[in-house]
Amino acid sequence: MSIFKLPNELVLRVLKYLNNEEVDKLIKSYKTIPSASPIMLLLYERLFGGTLLIVNGEPRVPFKHDYELTVDSFEDKMMDSEEYENKLFQKIRPNIIEFRFTRHHSDYRRYISDLSSLLHLIDSPNQRIQEYFERSFRINIHIDSHLVFMENPDSLKSIIIRLLLGLSKHSLAGKIRNLTVKASEIGSVYVAQWSQLFKYFTALEFLDLSGNLLRSNYEEYLDVWGMSKKFPDTLTMLSFKNNMLTYISKDFFMNLPKSLKYLDMNENDIEIIEPCDLGDYVPKLQILSLNYTKLCVLSPKSPPLLQQVRFNTFTSSTKRTGTTKAKTYRSSEDDSTKKSKTYRSSEDDSTSTNTKKASLFKDVIKLLRLAKPETKLLIFAIVCLAVTSATSMSLPLIIGRIIDTANPLKVSGDDDGAKEEVEKVEEDEERTKRLFFGLSQTQFFSALGVLFTVGSFANFGRIYLLRTVGERLVARLRSRLFSKILAQDAYFFDVGPSKTGMKTGDLISRIANDTQVISKSLSMNISDGMRSIISGVVGLSMMCFVSWKLTLCMSLMFPPLILMSFFYGRKIKALSKLIQENIGALTKATEERLNGVKVIQSFAQQRGMVHGYNKEIKEIFNSSMREGKLSGIYYSTNGFIGNVTMIGLLFIGTKLIGMGEMSIGDLSSFMMYAIYTGSSVFGLGNFYTELMKGIGAAERIFDLVDYRPKIPNNLGRKYKLHGDITFKDVNFSYPSRPDVIFDNLNLHIREGENICIVGPSGSGKSTIGEILLRFYDVNSGSVSIGTSGNNVQIKDLNLNNYRDQLGYVQQEPLLFSGTIKENVVFGKEDATDTEIEEALALSHSTAFIRNLPDGLETKIGASNKTLLSGGQKQRLSLARTLIKKPRILILDEATSALDSISEEEVMKNLLGLNREYGITIISIAHRLSTIKNSDRIIVLDQNGNITEDGPFSELNNDPNSKFNKLLIKNELE
Numbered sequence: 024m025s026i027f028k029l030p031n032e033l034v035l036r037v038l039k040y041l042n043n044e045e046v047d048k049l050i051k052s053y054k055t056i057p058s059a060s061p062i063m064l065l066l067y068e069r070l071f072g073g074t075l076l077i078v079n080g081e082p083r084v085p086f087k088h089d090y091e092l093t094v095d096s097f098e099d100k101m102m103d104s105e106e107y108e109n110k111l112f113q114k115i116r117p118n119i120i121e122f123r124f125t126r127h128h129s130d131y132r133r134y135i136s137d138l139s140s141l142l143h144l145i146d147s148p149n150q151r152i153q154e155y156f157e158r159s160f161r162i163n164i165h166i167d168s169h170l171v172f173m174e175n176p177d178s179l180k181s182i183i184i185r186l187l188l189g190l191s192k193h194s195l196a197g198k199i200r201n202l203t204v205k206a207s208e209i210g211s212v213y214v215a216q217w218s219q220l221f222k223y224f225t226a227l228e229f230l231d232l233s234g235n236l237l238r239s240n241y242e243e244y245l246d247v248w249g250m251s252k253k254f255p256d257t258l259t260m261l262s263f264k265n266n267m268l269t270y271i272s273k274d275f276f277m278n279l280p281k282s283l284k285y286l287d288m289n290e291n292d293i294e295i296i297e298p299c300d301l302g303d304y305v306p307k308l309q310i311l312s313l314n315y316t317k318l319c320v321l322s323p324k325s326p327p328l329l330q331q332v333r334f335n336t337f338t339s340s341t342k343r344t345g346t347t348k349a350k351t352y353r354s355s356e357d358d359s360t361k362k363s364k365t366y367r368s369s370e371d372d373s374t375s376t377n378t379k380k381a382s383l384f385k386d387v388i389k390l391l392r393l394a395k396p397e398t399k400l401l402i403f404a405i406v407c408l409a410v411t412s413a414t415s416m417s418l419p420l421i422i423g424r425i426i427d428t429a430n431p432l433k434v435s436g437d438d439d440g441a442k443e444e445v446e447k448v449e450e451d452e453e454r455t456k457r458l459f460f461g462l463s464q465t466q467f468f469s470a471l472g473v474l475f476t477v478g479s480f481a482n483f484g485r486i487y488l489l490r491t492v493g494e495r496l497v498a499r500l501r502s503r504l505f506s507k508i509l510a511q512d513a514y515f516f517d518v519g520p521s522k523t524g525m526k527t528g529d530l531i532s533r534i535a536n537d538t539q540v541i542s543k544s545l546s547m548n549i550s551d552g553m554r555s556i557i558s559g560v561v562g563l564s565m566m567c568f569v570s571w572k573l574t575l576c577m578s579l580m581f582p583p584l585i586l587m588s589f590f591y592g593r594k595i596k597a598l599s600k601l602i603q604e605n606i607g608a609l610t611k612a613t614e615e616r617l618n619g620v621k622v623i624q625s626f627a628q629q630r631g632m633v634h635g636y637n638k639e640i641k642e643i644f645n646s647s648m649r650e651g652k653l654s655g656i657y658y659s660t661n662g663f664i665g666n667v668t669m670i671g672l673l674f675i676g677t678k679l680i681g682m683g684e685m686s687i688g689d690l691s692s693f694m695m696y697a698i699y700t701g702s703s704v705f706g707l708g709n710f711y712t713e714l715m716k717g718i719g720a721a722e723r724i725f726d727l728v729d730y731r732p733k734i735p736n737n738l739g740r741k742y743k744l745h746g747d748i749t750f751k752d753v754n755f756s757y758p759s760r761p762d763v764i765f766d767n768l769n770l771h772i773r774e775g776e777n778i779c780i781v782g783p784s785g786s787g788k789s790t791i792g793e794i795l796l797r798f799y800d801v802n803s804g805s806v807s808i809g810t811s812g813n814n815v816q817i818k819d820l821n822l823n824n825y826r827d828q829l830g831y832v833q834q835e836p837l838l839f840s841g842t843i844k845e846n847v848v849f850g851k852e853d854a855t856d857t858e859i860e861e862a863l864a865l866s867h868s869t870a871f872i873r874n875l876p877d878g879l880e881t882k883i884g885a886s887n888k889t890l891l892s893g894g895q896k897q898r899l900s901l902a903r904t905l906i907k908k909p910r911i912l913i914l915d916e917a918t919s920a921l922d923s924i925s926e927e928e929v930m931k932n933l934l935g936l937n938r939e940y941g942i943t944i945i946s947i948a949h950r951l952s953t954i955k956n957s958d959r960i961i962v963l964d965q966n967g968n969i970t971e972d973g974p975f976s977e978l979n980n981d982p983n984s985k986f987n988k989l990l991i992k993n994e995l996e
């Protein structure tokens with residue numbers, strides 16, 4: 024019977040046991056047979072029906088799923104299908120299509136490329152692919168990015184947001200049932216740009232947003248509670264596991280879908296849950312999981328179906344009483360009603376201890392993750408270490424055998440122990456071979472030579488590889504930290520993680536010193552720790568092999584040593600962090616005093632500065648002395664225990680020799696193994712200590728790494744600026760101080776206008792420029808600007824693109840060490856010589872540069888001999904700004920150090936740019952020569968209010984104007 028006449032059920036049974044390759048072969052075989060259409064349909068259903076798994080890249084393991092294809096292979100099959108034109112394909116309805124994209128740790132760039140391919144696949148113009156997607160029953164999407172500490176996540180976040188946006192607009196949106204986006208850091212993106220997309224996934228049942236840095240304390244970054252309004256009513260399972268949530272508001276529960284059955288918020292920093300009645304908001308909730316959080320307070324009213332409330336490990340500190348309570352909430356169902364709930368609370372000191380242990384374990388894991396990119400080198404280094412340790416640990420046994428070959432005496436005792444006799448034994452070849460593992464003397468020492476040579480090469484490899492790991496780690500950490508610092512906003516420097524602001528000296532200390540401590544902790548210290556473990560395990564095993572009795576005696580010293588090491592390590596961790604903080608404070612003080620050395624000398628305050636500096640030094644000295652005292656107690660006690668143990672072992676060992684239970688060589692080997700083992704115990708103590716130091720330093724590093732700027736650089740839309748600038752109902756105060764600078768400020772600046780802002784000191788003149796540059800965001804109100812897309816709020820613009828179209832010149836410009844040319848082209852590295860000459864001419868800098876010995880190649884900066892005047896610096900700073908042809912130019916006392924002739928030339932050039940190219944100029948000035956050339960003058964009072972607004976002639980001719988009063992008070996020159 025022909026296969027074409029068999030029942031479909033029977034054919035499907037056969038096809039079930041075929042893999043993709045075999046199905047492909049059958050398709051090729053039946054293509055030419057006209058009567059094979061039914062079989063072809065079954066084959067295609069076998070290949071493309073059911074559940075199709077589309078994965079990223081080329082998986083490193085064989086396909087585990089019968090229908091597992093890569094994006095490329097899926098596209099190829101769809102493109103090459105001749106049967107599609109015969110409408111065979113159109114009869115197939117795939118049950119489930121699952122996109123599973125899991126990043127392999129070492130393939131970050133490949134993973135980004137694969138996600139781009141997925142985005143292209145979803146938006147593919149190929150009609151076959153889109154029709155196939157349309158016929159699917161349900162879609163599952165799983166994206167797990169496995170981001171590690173040192174990777175820049177910006178490109179990944181961008182592609183994931185674009186992917187979510189693309190899916191929300193696609194017809195597939197209504198078929199997505201499961202959506203997982205893990206470890207991708209999308210929480211640092213303005214959630215308003217993507218959280219609303221979930222409402223388009225109208226069939227969504229499972230949503231997992233684990234490990235994405237989602238927060239609840241920065242509203243402008245993540246309105247988690249507002250996000251809950253966007254979830255579809257079909258959602259039953261929701262996970263916010265391993266994020267950075269600190270509180271849960273009542274609004275969050277109130278806005279959750281009433282269909283929700285499972286809510287996972289494990290491993291967050293939740294301290295407060297706003298009291299609410301869960302039964303009213305999420306009546307179908309069955310499991311609420313809040314393990315490994317800090318403190319939670321839950322309303323006693325629970326949903327009727329609630330089966331488990333998991334509050335496993337958290338503690339709450341009651342400051343009034345000074346007590347710590349650890350509570351465990353458990354929910355159990357009554358056998359009769361299945362609805363009664365029992366909440367049990369107990370005070371248990373061990374819970375606090377367990378939390379500390381869990382925290383310590385997390386700290387260690389977090390520290391070790393820093394070395395993940397160097398895993399391969401570390402593995403090779405550990406292999407070399409194992410070879411080196413094997414060589415070292417063989418020495419005691421070899422030395423003992425050599426000693427026994429040189430010992431012609433055999434000591435024995437009779438049964439009564441009353442008589443001893445010494446019997447001389449002839450040295451013969453048989454005995455030597457026995458002691459030398461069956462080798463002759465020549466062979467034995469030759470083998471030793473080979474062993475020691477291999478050990479030497481392995482030792483070289485260990486040292487070189489670990490040094491490479493350490494240096495790479497330091498370089499990567501420093502580069503990443505520097506990049507992080509430059510990406511931070513002004514809030515970071517004013518307030519920052521420390522709540523007191525991040526000073527330059529402290530940042531330098533973290534980059535220079537803390538990274539070095541971490542490098543040592545993760546390179547040489549790891550090596551020392553592994554060597555101690557190997558030496559300890561092998562040494563203890565060999566000691567048992569030589570004499571289990573002596574080994575039992577020696578083991579008595581381990582408990583006190585381990586306890587002491589643990590106590591010492593915990594103390595040293597806190598001290599190490601304190602010392603690093605003190606070093607940061609000293610670096611900050613050093614920088615401030617050296618930068619102000621002329622001021623110090625002009626006030627003759629050298630003695631006072633030295634006295635204050637000595638106080639900073641004394642803080643480090645006192646902390647270091649405390650560490651020295653602890654170290655002295657620890658090491659001296661260890662030494663005492665070790666010495667007493669060694670004497671005791673020698674005493675017992677000689678007794679065992681006298682009893683004939685071991686030889687002199689055995690005792691020699693045992694003592695050397697005992698020294699190795701004892702040293703390994705001490706080494707493990709040192710390893711733990713250095714690890715704690717590394718954790719202490721890493722905490723300071725993670726303070727910077729985990730801190731996300733309130734104003735991100737690379738998000739938002741890109742537009743070409745042109746049009747008006749509008750401040751509407753702006754309220755503003757600096758983060759570091761509560762004083763209100765602006766209260767309902769309203770200001771309109773027309774495109775191409777040349778305005779000047781004047782007012783007394785502290786009125787907020789410079790603040791307007793800082794807000795416009797978006798160094799700070801306003802507390803309320805809005806700042807908008809004209810673009811190619813009409814007026815747009817500046818907070819919705821891509822910050823880097825926006826600032827690139829602005830020019831900003833300060834009163835005290837900073838010039839970097841290097842040549843004049845390098846400073847001028849700082850904002851436009853591809854500037855031509857013609858553009859450089861134009862910028863220098865506009866800033867009236869050409870003449871003085873020509874008089875310098877090396878012209879544009881003249882080295883300037885603190886480390887070079889050529890010192891520029893304040894006016895020359897301002898002109899170079901102006902040239903640096905003008906070379907990029909900004910659409911808006913902000914001058915904050917930018918010509919205050921110029922002589923009158925130079926200022927007149929500069930202002931004439933700027934007015935020419937204003938008229939010719941229509942650039943908007945905003946000047947903040949006190950000089951009358953600058954003010955009178957403006958189209959409008961904005962006058963601010965001491966409270967930041969606009970009191971006058973008009974041209975110079977109008978304000979100057981009014982004797983009662985605030986402007987004239989400022990002139991009379993000499994507020995304006």
